[in-house]
Amino acid sequence: MNFTLASEFESVPHAEPRQPWKNTKLTILRSVFSFTVAAVLAALIAQVTPLAGRLGWFVAMAFTFPAVMAVVAYKRGSRAMADQMVTGIVLIGFTSVMIPWVSIVATVISRGLKAFYVGFLTTDMLVNQPDDPLNMGGVSHAIVGTLIQVLLASVVAVPLGIIAAIYIVEIRGRGAGVVRFFTQAMSGVPSIVAGLFVYATVVVTITHKFNAVAGALALAILMLPTVARTAEEVLKVVSDDLRASSQALGASQVATTFRVVLPTIRSGLITAAVLGVARVAGETAPLLLTSQYFVKFNTNIFDGPMASLPTYIFSSLGVGTDNSVARAWAASAVLLTLIFILFTIARLFGGRNRKSH
């Protein structure tokens, strides 16, 4: 008795998918209405009270907007009122967090554009003074220096951090507690202390010269705890059933860790690396003591000082003339953009776990 099911179902009657739990146009309209009323009220309040200017208006808005949202919901009961009031507070909170963030980015970009021309990305400062006209000289040496040093630091710190996390979570070795304690303690090390440490142990005693490897080592010291802690938290999320299933197939602990557990949390490990890079990409103090600053393009990582964007910004600001300060802003914009591009690449190429969809 075999059946072919397909022929036995009548065709599916048409139905339009809907999402009744989503905000309707009415609720959005209500919010817009509340916002308008609250904005007018806040403006009035800012007129008659000591609250003045745009900031005064915003402070008044922080009170009027949730209040108006709640009043508009009056007819729908106390729960809806509370809901709307909290929605209002959250929106105000969101805005007040976004204002400084947007303002920082906007300021850096707008001031940076003044000193920016295409050559800024392709020339170094070998033949130019910081005070030269803004259509000469550039930061190519600093971009390459930052990339080299951050990359070197990642090569050291990311595998070490992940191995430390594996030791703590997967191996659960006898020293796991100690390792965790020290990674935690390391995250509190001031960056200049990391720089001094490398200066004393590498620059003074071994190389007798400033060099990029020393700079990268100083950055790696700062990067390591961030990577290790993040990777540890991600590893903890993997369910023990997964490990047991792999081991029950006869897989060794090494195979289980590297072939089953780590691929599962691939995107989490990339986040760990990205956070580590974010931690060090803008560091200045440790680099001043290790790779220093140099006006010329230098790709020899063992010999001689190497520029980086933060140290370029630092030294240009130190000169203090209009043109050199403008250069510092432009370099800041380049640094922000560079970090943004790095993160985007990391997300694009490894953000998703490959086998899921």
Add this chain to the structure above:
Amino acid sequence: MNETIATDRTKRNADNLELSGKGGLEARDLHAWFGTHHALADVSLHFPERTVTGLIGPSGCGKSTFLRLLNRMHEFIPKSAMAGEVLFNGDDIYAPGVNPTEIRKRIGMVFQKPNPFPAMTIGENVLAGVKLAKIKVENKDDLMEESLTRAGLWKEVRDRLNAAGGSLSGGQQQRLCIARALAMKPEALLLDEPCSALDPISTLRVEETIVQLSETMTIVIVTHNMQQAARVSDYCAFFLSNGGPGRLVEADLTNNIFNNPRDSRTADYVQGRFG
């Protein structure tokens, strides 16, 4: 060839399953989507008050999706969508302005895997819903005892109410989860394969609990166990998917589904010939 399967509850003279609009839970032309994937199509089914309905069918036929639509749990899945209506005592629970948390208070749910809250004791677990929803209760001890008694667990745990919920056996944990749902005094209870992780003795205890509870509330239970469906349910609904969305093939008195199904696919399924 139609070997008679004994169903325990045929003596119950329940109404027929036609849409009546009054009382209980009722799905009308219900559809479900996950993104663009049409998971469930065109289900109309009435669960009269104080009855047990078993939802049966092979894996992936939309039973659990259907169950989760009945107390507005479906919408937690990102990009999900639905169509149709679910009437609870005659009111559409998807109507605008309906508070979903209020619906979930009135329609309880028990999941496949026992999941007592690990950070709470047995006693705290029972009262968790009351506490989380900030419901005022006059006598918490009475409610705790009553809920545990109705879930058939009181005698086993009354001396260790302060022990961790996780210290119980799997079967006890599941009955603890039922007690936790009952403490909310729901009008309906949805059970998603509540016994699939339990041993036969625990299963029996949970089934006894279900039959007792059906004297006061509407119960819908998803199960893969044909004997269980036969033992506890008044009605059965058979779902099936042919690769497309899950569809309701047939719904009837349990006795009819098992002994005199109208659709040959139902007959094949309940007699274990496919699925």
